[in-house]
Amino acid sequence: MTGLPAVVARGSDFADLARIMKQAGLMQRRVGYYAARIAANVVMLAAGAVMFVMLGETWWQLFTAAYVAIVLTQFAFIGHDAGHRQILKTKRGNDIIGYVHGALTGISYGWWVGKHTRHHTNPNTEDADPDIDIPALAFSEDQALEKRGFLRWTAKYQAYLFLPLLMTQAIMLKVGGIESMVRRDIKAIRLEAALLVGHLAVYLTAVFLVLSPPQAVLFVVVHHAVMGVYLGCSFAPNHKGMPILPAGRKVDFLRRQVLTSRNISGGPLVDFLLGGLNYQIEHHLFPSMPRPNLRRAQPLVRAFCGERGVSYTQCSMAASYAWVLRHLHEVGAPLRARSVAE
Template identity: 45%
Template structure:
């Protein structure tokens, strides 16, 4: 877990108020610097090019599906579709964060079409979940991304597991990547549950129609192209690749970073920076992760076009260093090592996230 250098706690109410005011000015100054550099401006040409490339790749994948015939080669095509659906999800993510257009409605339309019709996710369900994550990353009871499920992220939740569940928990780090093969299916199931009424979703009827087009229409096309048995194998591979790619892109950003107790209040700049991890690796990693490798900058400036996040990184890093704020960055492989080591500690009962120094340093009353 990240170690954060201790800071002197404010001694009086006035001191605390002064510190909080300074923290707020820190973030305002940082936003102003990004605006002055033009990094908050829309990148219409870049998004148009990205969209056209994605459309061309989907077209090529469909041509392969309908021309190569039934056989093992279609499993490669299925993997390609899994990758393309994830890239479409990244683009939908940018739209949902209002990074693409100046108009909020246009961003919402783009995100809803990409999420529901292309990827097979409920835009409304995802917005509810992801919005809570951005508001309180890694905060117990607030961030659904660390809620217990097949994988457990806190020692407190781990203590609730007994019997066979406890046996699995002690080995959850071994099962992390195999479980990701089911993550895509889980996303589709949650989408269906959401539009069926399990959660509040805006434009529920519209989303139900759009999801049906994707979740019924795409498998039907695959069956039509290569027959039912090869179609079954195709869809298993496609969903598995989609799940591993999606999970493998999102997990490195926060898992294994400090987990925040429900009672802890932290200013926005530190809340977003201390709980996030950047992934180094240059343009190739940025393309592969849809810009999510610049997770610190994304959390600080969620409406900044993802193509500008790398340009913001040096300034944000220097700004944090000047103010003694930990700025965490590692390689993709290094991040997976951290995540798996943390999951092992939780599973064995050795990880208490509330011991993290962030709790003592940044608590406000």
Template identity: 50%
Template sequence: MPSTLHAPAPAVPARPAGSDFAPLARRVRGSGLLDRRRGYYVRAVALNLAATAALWCAVAWAGDGWWTVLLGVPLAVVAARTAFLGHDAGHRQIARTARGNRVLGLVLGNLLLGMGHGWWSDKHNRHHANPNHVGKDPDVGEGVLAWTAEQADRQRGVLRWVARHQALLFFPLLTLEGVNLKVGSVLFLRGRPRRVQLVEGGLLLVHAVGYAALAFALLPAAQAIALMAVQHAVFGVHLGAVFAPNHKGMAMPGPGERWDHLRRQVLTSRNVRGGPLTDWFMGGLNYQIEHHLFPGVPRCNLRRLRPLVREHCAAVGVPYAETGLVASYREALRHMREVGEPLR
């Protein structure tokens, strides 16, 4: 086995860089799908805030029994909707100006979620620029999990054991992702300009104090801690279940390989088929190919964009990967199992 395991890149005809994307881009611009959907986002933000407030009212109404802790589950689901809206603001899908989207991102991310908008934007933009490219995409960088056999071979101690069994441990580990996102947001502020630290750090602090104060004001200490633990665990699993199918197990450019924009985004991404329920559960990110090609397209327009992209990929001979939700998890976990196989 080679020292670095890459998902095999589909065989596609070589084309001059940039020659295949431009016609699709012109067609999409002419379709109006890039236009802002202000009404959609006003409704989405308003409903999300109302649902969040209603759930905390339910916590107050339910009282201090241990059954109240189960409300951490819907709180996590609503928090994931907040994260999806923050994601859209980060891609400037909502407001007309960069400043307006940044303000929305700070409110939705830092203030309401305790997840840094600046940290997420920096990490996510690097991912979009070079998806699934080791050394460039932070989502396949070295960490607790290994995405290539080379990374797995470098793991030591407990991390080596994790890499060996990572396919089985993936979803259990996601229960820690909610906390990890908050820790990463705070660590990102080190060395940042003073103004960024004050604004983003201040909002993160307001969130932490307000969140803890609300939980402990409504519930005894033990139940409050349990409620927060359940919410963070389910939130992490929910986000991980949304992001895992998007790229894991898809093609990974090898060292020195350079693909044009169309192939760099399409060959590394996987769509998940489904109807309105899948769209809701995955926040529209089940249309990952379309989102990567046109990150500024409002989420609610991605379903309408899909036929244009499929047709264009077929015309230029670029494979378009799409599968069901369960099959997408199977493919992602298969890749993780193959990466850890040499360690067993």
């Protein structure tokens, strides 16, 4: 998908917007909010642990698996915010929170921060954004035509396979962290390895100690499938189907972030469900802005973009998913056409 301006606008636009955000006090830390948010997550996780122990060996535990997946996704949102230094002023303080939340979710914090930073630097940019470099999916016709073998088949029908593929995302995130440790391309590798081993030991011991082997295996499958779908449904609507920048394309920072991002409209419930990622435009412009401030920043950013003639995209949650699926289906069309021709 294209639609980016041919002329690069003046770089002072973002500086002007940044001054507005600072004057409105929206870059100030919200430690109280995060303390309450983390405490609530801990209570929810503790409730899940109590429910798990009390239910014991029963197939009803599959509902516990889904519940734990939802709660741990909320923990992942806090880890995301820590990675952007939204919570505390110091990098060390945010990293401590991030590593703890990474240990609870089983996702390597150091690996994820590096990957996510590359995404923020070059959103929807070919050969630079890791979030559009996914083997099983294609986000442009060029990507689709480059696929071979089984991956070509998945790209052909990717709109139909999107939900099943999302079910694998929690596992793939854990695998990505493990691969980075094997390659030794992350910092604090000993700490990360110890946290991962600890997570797996506690998690698997608890599951197989309380449940029968078949129940335990299915518990793990349901937990990771639900968590994968939840994470995917939180991140996918933000950029998929938005303009993709060719490698090396020069676009100023404000337009690079705004034109490749999409906001999801809704009230406090949507804010909670999506961990603040529904304000994707504001988040990409100001990654270190605390999550609760994004709602206040949104009308200011939208008005600013309107004044500067920058297209600002926002739609409902349902419309965003339809947008994503429609885009994936269109990208796979050349492959389906070739199959018919052959």
